[in-house]
Amino acid sequence: MPTSTRARLVDAAFSLFEEHGFTETTVDEITARAGTGRTTFFRHFRGKEDVVFPDHDLLLPRVEARLATATATTRDVALREAARIVLDHYLEEGATARARYRLTRTVPALRDREDASAQRYLRLFRQQISTWMRDEPDGHLRAELLAAAVITAHNHVLRRWLREETDDVDAAFDTALTRALAETPPSAPVTSTVVVHTGNPDVEQVLREVRAALT
Amino acid sequence: MPTSTRARLVDAAFSLFEEHGFTETTVDEITARAGTGRTTFFRHFRGKEDVVFPDHDLLLPRVEARLATATATTRDVALREAARIVLDHYLEEGATARARYRLTRTVPALRDREDASAQRYLRLFRQQISTWMRDEPDGHLRAELLAAAVITAHNHVLRRWLREETDDVDAAFDTALTRALAETPPSAPVTSTVVVHTGNPDVEQVLREVRAALT
Incomplete structure (x- = not known):
């Protein structure tokens, strides 16, 4: 599969950033490694930062x-x-x-x-x-x-x-x-959503608490 | 109550920002309006942006x-x-x-x-x-x-x-x-936290649903 020019520029830029640091790398170094010209670079990106994202x-x-x-x-x-x-x-x-x-x-x-x-x-x-x-x-x-x-x-x-x-x-x-x-469950105007967080194995006690909460 | 120098600088800066714009206002204009010198300004703030926050x-x-x-x-x-x-x-x-x-x-x-x-x-x-x-x-x-x-x-x-x-x-x-x-209710390892969202007035039906969910 042939690599797109854009992808080659991105790969070249990231390998240079990792080798020399982001600040130290220039657009000319990126295009040289990718084998393209500056015009091609600026057709794809507005600047060095754009290549990153x-x-x-x-x-x-x-x-x-x-x-x-x-x-x-x-x-x-x-x-x-x-x-x-x-x-x-x-x-x-x-x-x-x-x-x-x-x-x-x-x-x-x-x-x-x-x-x-x-x-x-x-x-x-x-x-x-x-x-x-x-x-x-x-x-x-x-x-x-x-x-x-x-x-x-x-x-x-x-x-x-x-x-x-x-x-x-x-x-x-x-x-x-x-x-x-x-x-944030969707509003349910007719049906009910009951969320019970419990480690309590006593189901009847939990149900009593639910009843108390509802009545 | 006497106003602090810092508060006077902030007031002066904000009134100038609103009158002339942030970019157009200089530190000298701020200190002139506040009746202080540049040294006093820079004792309180590192620069114009700092006054804002x-x-x-x-x-x-x-x-x-x-x-x-x-x-x-x-x-x-x-x-x-x-x-x-x-x-x-x-x-x-x-x-x-x-x-x-x-x-x-x-x-x-x-x-x-x-x-x-x-x-x-x-x-x-x-x-x-x-x-x-x-x-x-x-x-x-x-x-x-x-x-x-x-x-x-x-x-x-x-x-x-x-x-x-x-x-x-x-x-x-x-x-x-x-x-x-x-x-994100706190975890309750032994007690139960029951959160009921319901518009359903039929408490028994809600309780049946809770029982089904728990067992």
């Missing part, structure tokens, strides 16, 4: 499109799948994503830019969730909490994968999203 | 100290009170806090710096909560979710107050923190 301008609209297909009743699967789009992008990048992680840990300007990107995803999720919860009590607050939970769960799993701390990223993602979504 | 280096240790007094069983009140320390600081600032909010909305560099400060509080809460949840299943994930929920709830109320959208900031804070804390 995923193309969020392509990724964000895909996430937005997935969220936009959902309604209040289908929201949980939409939130899972939308977050998964982002995670999958990093998994497909593989070694590049891990090299970026090492780099952003050591260059504050890159870390700040990464934090700013995370804010864009948070805002996107919050805006979409707000449209689903607009008419519910504390809808805007709950939308913010749910968006924060989904992004936090996603980032938790992504970070563990980047650090090579997880063997089963699919299971970790499922667990994390289940935790995040359980925190 | 609350003194997080004083505020963060107070928050940390409050969190450090708590244990897993007293965590909820500690989280409430720690978040409240930050909110109270902004409430005491009053008009200055609202002027800062208008300013950071319009100057991207200031907004980025504010986002970076928010990350410091998030990290502080996360680290402390992690020590309480370390040995629980998914403890690190849950600590991240809870920290994100507390910070999100705090910021939600603060933002509403800064925009003058809330008449009763105390009630808004209580509601928001209750929502945030309800999302």
Whole structure:
């Protein structure tokens, strides 16, 4: 499979960043190693920083499109799948994503830019969730909490994968999203959601507590 | 009550920022209006940007100290009170806090710096909560979710107050923190925590569902 020019530039840049440091590496060194010219480089990237990051301008609209297909009743699967789009992008990048992680840990300007990107995803999720919860009590607050939970769960799993701390990223993602979504269950105006956290084996006692809570 | 030199510098700076813009205002103009010299200015602030922000280096240790007094069983009140320390600081600032909010909305560099400060509080809460949840299943994930929920709830109320959208900031804070804390209830190894969300008036049906779920 032929490697795209863009991918060759990214590979060349990351290997130079790891060898000589981000600050020390120049665009000319990157193009020399990739075997392209400066014009080609600037057709793909605005500058050296751009090479480091995923193309969020392509990724964000895909996430937005997935969220936009959902309604209040289908929201949980939409939130899972939308977050998964982002995670999958990093998994497909593989070694590049891990090299970026090492780099952003050591260059504050890159870390700040990464934090700013995370804010864009948070805002996107919050805006979409707000449209689903607009008419519910504390809808805007709950939308913010749910968006924060989904992004936090996603980032938790992504970070563990980047650090090579997880063997089963699919299971970790499922667990994390289940935790995040359980925190702000959809409003259920007729059916009931009862969440019981118990280590108490005495079912009758728990049922008495539930009855007391309901009556 | 005599106004402190620091407070006079802050007042002078904010009135100039609002009249002429942040970028256009110089340190010399600020000191001239405050009736002090440059040396005095630089005894209080490292530069023009520093005048804009609350003194997080004083505020963060107070928050940390409050969190450090708590244990897993007293965590909820500690989280409430720690978040409240930050909110109270902004409430005491009053008009200055609202002027800062208008300013950071319009100057991207200031907004980025504010986002970076928010990350410091998030990290502080996360680290402390992690020590309480370390040995629980998914403890690190849950600590991240809870920290994100507390910070999100705090910021939600603060933002509403800064925009003058809330008449009763105390009630808004209580509601928001209750929502945030309800999302990640403390683990209860022996006793039971029962959270019932229901619009169903048929208590017996709810109890049948709970029994089925428990057995």
